[in-house]
Amino acid sequence: MKKFEKKIEISYINYISSNNKRPNTLKEIFINDDSDDIDPNTISSLTNNTIENNIWSNTILTSIKNASSDPNFQEYSVREKLLSFFFNLSVGLQQHQDFFTYSSNIHSPFELKEVNDRREKIVETITPFLTQLIQEGISTGEVEERMFIQDYYINVMLTQLFLIIKYWAEDTSNEKENTDEAVEKSVHLIMDLIGPNFTDSAFSFAKFIFQK
Amino acid sequence: MATIDNKSQKTIPSSKVQRVSRFVKVGAKVSTNYIKHYAKSVLDNEYTGKEELHKENASDVYEALSELKGSALKVAQMMSMDKNMLPQAYIEKFQMSQYSAPPLSLPLVNKTFIKSFGKAPYQLFDTFSKEAVNAASIGQVHLAEKDGKKYAVKVQYPGVAESVSSDLKLVKPIAVRMMGLNEQDVNHYMQEVEVMLLSETDYELELERSQKITEACAHINNIYFPNYYKDLSSKKILTMDWLDGDHLNEFLAKNPSQEIRNKVGQALWEFYDFQVHQLKEVHADPHPGNFIISEDGLLGIIDFGCVKVIPQDFYQNYFDLMIPENMENEEKRKDVFKSMRFIYDEDSDQDKIFLDQLFKSMISILARPFHTETFDFGDPSYFEEITALAENEENQKILRNSKKPRGIRDGLYLNRTYFGLYSILHQLEAKVTTNSIFFS
Ligand SMILES: Nc1ncnc2c1ncn2[C@@H]1O[C@H](COP(=O)(O)OP(=O)(O)O)[C@@H](O)[C@H]1O
Numbered sequence: 337m338k339k340f341e342k343k344i345e346i347s348y349i350n351y352i353s354s355n356n357k358r359p360n361t362l363k364e365i366f367i368n369d370d371s372d373d374i375d376p377n378t379i380s381s382l383t384n385n386t387i388e389n390n391i392w393s394n395t396i397l398t399s400i401k402n403a404s405s406d407p408n409f410q411e412y413s414v415r416e417k418l419l420s421f422f423f424n425l426s427v428g429l430q431q432h433q434d435f436f437t438y439s440s441n442i443h444s445p446f447e448l449k450e451v452n453d454r455r456e457k458i459v460e461t462i463t464p465f466l467t468q469l470i471q472e473g474i475s476t477g478e479v480e481e482r483m484f485i486q487d488y489y490i491n492v493m494l495t496q497l498f499l500i501i502k503y504w505a506e507d508t509s510n511e512k513e514n515t516d517e518a519v520e521k522s523v524h525l526i527m528d529l530i531g532p533n534f535t536d537s538a539f540s541f542a543k544f545i546f547q548k
Numbered sequence: 549m550a551t552i553d554n555k556s557q558k559t560i561p562s563s564k565v566q567r568v569s570r571f572v573k574v575g576a577k578v579s580t581n582y583i584k585h586y587a588k589s590v591l592d593n594e595y596t597g598k599e600e601l602h603k604e605n606a607s608d609v610y611e612a613l614s615e616l617k618g619s620a621l622k623v624a625q626m627m628s629m630d631k632n633m634l635p636q637a638y639i640e641k642f643q644m645s646q647y648s649a650p651p652l653s654l655p656l657v658n659k660t661f662i663k664s665f666g667k668a669p670y671q672l673f674d675t676f677s678k679e680a681v682n683a684a685s686i687g688q689v690h691l692a693e694k695d696g697k698k699y700a701v702k703v704q705y706p707g708v709a710e711s712v713s714s715d716l717k718l719v720k721p722i723a724v725r726m727m728g729l730n731e732q733d734v735n736h737y738m739q740e741v742e743v744m745l746l747s748e749t750d751y752e753l754e755l756e757r758s759q760k761i762t763e764a765c766a767h768i769n770n771i772y773f774p775n776y777y778k779d780l781s782s783k784k785i786l787t788m789d790w791l792d793g794d795h796l797n798e799f800l801a802k803n804p805s806q807e808i809r810n811k812v813g814q815a816l817w818e819f820y821d822f823q824v825h826q827l828k829e830v831h832a833d834p835h836p837g838n839f840i841i842s843e844d845g846l847l848g849i850i851d852f853g854c855v856k857v858i859p860q861d862f863y864q865n866y867f868d869l870m871i872p873e874n875m876e877n878e879e880k881r882k883d884v885f886k887s888m889r890f891i892y893d894e895d896s897d898q899d900k901i902f903l904d905q906l907f908k909s910m911i912s913i914l915a916r917p918f919h920t921e922t923f924d925f926g927d928p929s930y931f932e933e934i935t936a937l938a939e940n941e942e943n944q945k946i947l948r949n950s951k952k953p954r955g956i957r958d959g960l961y962l963n964r965t966y967f968g969l970y971s972i973l974h975q976l977e978a979k980v981t982t983n984s985i986f987f988s
Contacts (some may be wrong), residue, residue, distance in 0.1 A: 405660065406680065407670055416655055423659035511663065513706040520656055 341376055344393065348387050352433035356385050364521050389457040395436075397462045401425040414473040414541040415527045418493075421465070422500060429504055430512065440505035459494055461523055466493045473530070480532045489530050496522055651688055657703050664782035672780065673699070682849075686749060691790060698790035700774065701848075704783075708749050731818045747855075751786040756789075758852045758879060768822060769817040771847045791848040798837040806844035806979075811927065813978025815847040820969050824962070825985035828863060830856045835969035836975075856965075862888075862958045867986055870915040875908065890957055899946065906943055913980045914936065914966050917982045925970065926977030934970075 344365070351365040352358065357364050362379050403409060412420060429436045442451055443478040470489050473479030479489070500522065504515045579897075668726045669676040673692040680688035687704035736769045747753060762773040771790075780787035794802070799812075816834075823830050831852045832838050840848035865884045868874050875881060881904070885891045890907045893901055913934055917923035937943065973980060 378915050391801055399634065403655075406668060410656065412654075416653060419655035420658065422656050423662075509707065516656060516659065516706040520653060 340373060340378055341374070341390070342384065344378070345391050346388060346516075348384075348433045349391065349432050352438050356434070356438060357521065361474060362387075377513075385453060389454050391432075391435070392439070392454060393457050393461040395428045396425065399428050400465050402427075410532065414469050414476065415523060416480045417469055418527070419523050421517065422523060423516070425517065426512065426515055427506055429501070437505050455498070458497070462494070462497060463490065466521060469493075469536055470530075478527065479530050489547075492526060492529065496526055651988055652685070652703065653706060654678055656706070657690070660703055664785050665780075669701070673701075676701070687784075691720050692787075698792075699777070699780075700788050701780075701792045702751065702786040704749065704751065704785070704786075706784075742853040750783055751781060752783050754786060754852055756854055757831065761827075762826060765819065765822060768815065768818050770811055770845065771819055771849055773849055773969055788850070790967050791840040791850060792838040793842040793846075793848055796839060796841065796972065800975065802843075803844065804843075805979075808976075809956050809976045809978050810980065812841055812847050813973050813976045813980045815845075816969065816972065816976075816978075817980045817982060818846070819849070820965070821984050821986075823857065824965070825867075828858045828860070830858070830961075830965055834965060835971055836972060839972075856958075858962065859958060866959060866962060869911050870918055871988065872919070875912060875915075881908065890959075902946060906937075906946075909937060910963075910984040914963070914970075917970070917980070918987070921981065921983070922979055923982045924979045925973035926979070929973055934967075934973070 340400060344362075347365040347369065348359075348362075352502055362384070363384060399421055401422045403417065406412075409417065409420065419460075434521055442454075467490060474481055500515070500519060504512060504517050507515045507518075509515075599832040650821040655966075661667060661669050661672070665672065669690070670694065673694045675693045677691040679690075681691045682689040684702055684709045687702050690701045692701050755778060758773070758776050762776075763769065765773070774789035774791055790887065793799075804812075816839075820830075820834065832849060838849065838851045840850060842848065864885055869884055870880065882891075885904065886893070886908055889904050895903065916930070917925075
């Protein structure tokens with residue numbers, strides 16, 4: 337079952353990468369596949385939208401997993417952990433660049449629901465990780481406890497996540513190097529914002545975003 | 549060795565706008581310094597604060613440049629070598645830029661590794677330093693270990709190649725206005741720097757060159773090179789043996805004996821003589837950051853970022869004048885100065901005479917070590933002579949006001965190489981046997 341779901345995801349990614357459009361029916365993604373592990377019940381329980389959302393969500397989980405498998409991860413500061421997550425995420429996006437670029441470019445008003453669904457799914461997936469980072473930051477002193485606004489820290493980080501994904505999708509620099517810079521700058525900015533000492537990295541990041 | 553200031557990591561300015569605004573900020577500060585200077589000089593006829601003014605400007609410009617990474621830093625480095633082009637105060641400040649730049653985060657280093665090899669540093673090495681042990685001009689160097697062997701791993705900043713040209717455009721007005729250089733000279737110089745910089749952003753190229761030069765120089769005594777590892781290198785990552793030893797200033801701080809200093813100086817002399825006169829290619833800028841010296845006086849050579857080929861006809865012209873008879877032969881000298889664009893037909897007679905004398909004394913001074921069996925680079929009077937010539941007000945004025953570039957770029961580069969070499973030998977206070985492949 338798990339294995340088959342993985343297979344669906346891979347076939348779906350391959351379909352979009354080679355056709356640059358969504359399949360009309362999910363059967364299409366298996367059109368060249370005559371192995372007998374294809375389970376029609378599972379297929380009929382899924383839609384393009386749910387599969388895509390699962391791919392996004394799984395990529396985020398994999399990025400967290402890959403980031404934490406770095407043996408230095410436990411010793412990293414919260415700042416470095418966040419950086420590490422984002423760099424792993426951009427590697428993950430890059431692995432299926434065509435798919436993720438396609439899937440990030442949802443524009444039509446008819447797709448608003450899809451955008452919302454996806455957003456919710458991503459938020460649901462990443463929130464435990466970010467919450468844990470914020471708590472850890474508070475206990476190490478990297479994150480300042482501020483009454484009233486502290487609850488918004490997580491939103492700031494989520495906004496950053498969506499900004500970085502958008503930035504990545506539109507990044508035309510060689511090997512998407514600008515995204516790497518955007519990650520470094522924006523993480524420093526966020527950590528400064530929620531940290532005890534606010535510095536001028538806000539200025540630095542804003543300038544970066546406006547001219548690239 | 550320089551350790552890197554961790555806090556600076558948060559404020560690497562990178563965007564073009566920000567770079568511009570940074571320079572504008574410096575510009576404003578420099579002008580305030582000038583206003584202060586003028587105010588003082590109006591009030592006080594005796595005021596001789598020019599040196600001080602240079603110093604103030606230098607630290608402002610330096611502050612701005614040291615916050616930039618990449619090519620601006622490199623330009624600062626190259627200018628710092630070029631005694632010809634900068635007042636002394638700038639040189640002192642800029643030399644620091646050879647040792648400091650804001651670092652990349654370890655996660656970004658990991659990412660760069662994964663991009664290149666599909667593996668993180670900890671998967672390729674037994675240990676990998678969490679922080680950079682040294683800054684490189686367009687990257688940073690980490691110390692790694694595997695099977696008990698130490699490696700130096702140079703990792704490049706992202707986006708460097710893209711920013712080379714735009715950085716140079718930003719450095720230019722500084723060079724022209726704030727440092728009072730002649731625009732033609734600067735254009736001249738920038739073009740050359742741009743080509744070299746672009747080739748320097750490709751570490752795969754650097755690896756190939758390094759292996760070639762290492763082979764070619766294998767016979768020279770008392771120098772050694774790291775091995776380079778192709779399967780642990782990519783366009784953005786360069787892995788080589790770690791060389792134990794000191795930078796020039798650290799080496800000198802330990803008061804090495806005259807004998808050992810001579811040994812290092814000799815190795816340096818022979819290394820450059822071989823490059824210039826045999827290979828006719830110069831492979832490493834003679835700036836102190838490119839050498840690691842062992843306690844017993846072996847000269848480790850790292851960094852072959854740029855290769856400068858010396859064209860044959862230029863070589864002939866330039867070094868012919870090293871032979872005193874040729875230098876004294878007015879006809880010949882005129883020809884060479886013309887073809888090297890030191891002097892133009894359109895120059896006024898007065899300028900012609902003046903420039904002829906100037907370039908003649910410059911080349912003669914540079915050639916002097918070649919004319920004796922041994923040369924004592926510790927001799928301060930020789931360097932005072934060089935400085936006096938370079939800082940002579942009248943010379944500076946005529947060169948600066950010249951509407952045309954003086955000297956073809958190959959010449960500028962070779963002068964810079966020799967000045968760089970001599971100033972390191974001077975710091976070593978080395979006595980060197982100055983025989984040259986050129987005369988043999
Ligand atoms: N193989 C090495 N062994 C020890 N230290 C090294 C080695 N390579 C580089 N370094 C250190 O890193 C610094 C910068 O390296 P370098 O190759 O000169 O960078 P770049 O030419 O790109 O500016 C050197 O000055 C030196 O201190």
